[in-house]
Amino acid sequence: MRIGVLTAGGDAPGLNAAIRAIGEMALRDGHEVVGIANGWAGLAGDFEGTALSAADLRGVIGQGGTLLGTARFNLDKPEGGRDLVLKAIGEHLDALIAIGGDGTHASPTGWPSATHQLWACPRRSTNDLPGTRLLHWF
DSSP: OEEEEEEOSSOOTTHHHHHHHHHHHHHHTTOEEEEETTTTHHHHSSOOEEEEOHHHHTTOTTSSSOTTOOOOOOTTSSTTHHHHHHHHHHHHOSEEEEEESHHHHHTTTTOOTTTOEEEEEEOOSSOOSTTOOOOOOO
């Protein structure tokens, strides 16, 4: 399975740790991990995905920021942004894990659930995302 990982919205501590944990588990289980640069924007324009190896994930926990880059991106502006993202996911990935806060996880609202596997990794200190029990925060 080809699993994409992106970080969207504002920068926060723990993003690299989450990327590393997701990557290590996926690689251990024989999946390919693709880091998506610049959040949702990396899917809405030219595909900005790069395969991540175990070597790429070594030593990232102590680094600040996110090794993938992040961006605030409104999927409704430009018009058709959601369709561009869905198309990119369909063409390049089998699944996507989005790491971010409430804005990141509000973005895919209304997407057809049977079309793509989309998982959320919440990054919140307020524990206010419905359906979540465990959040990463430092």
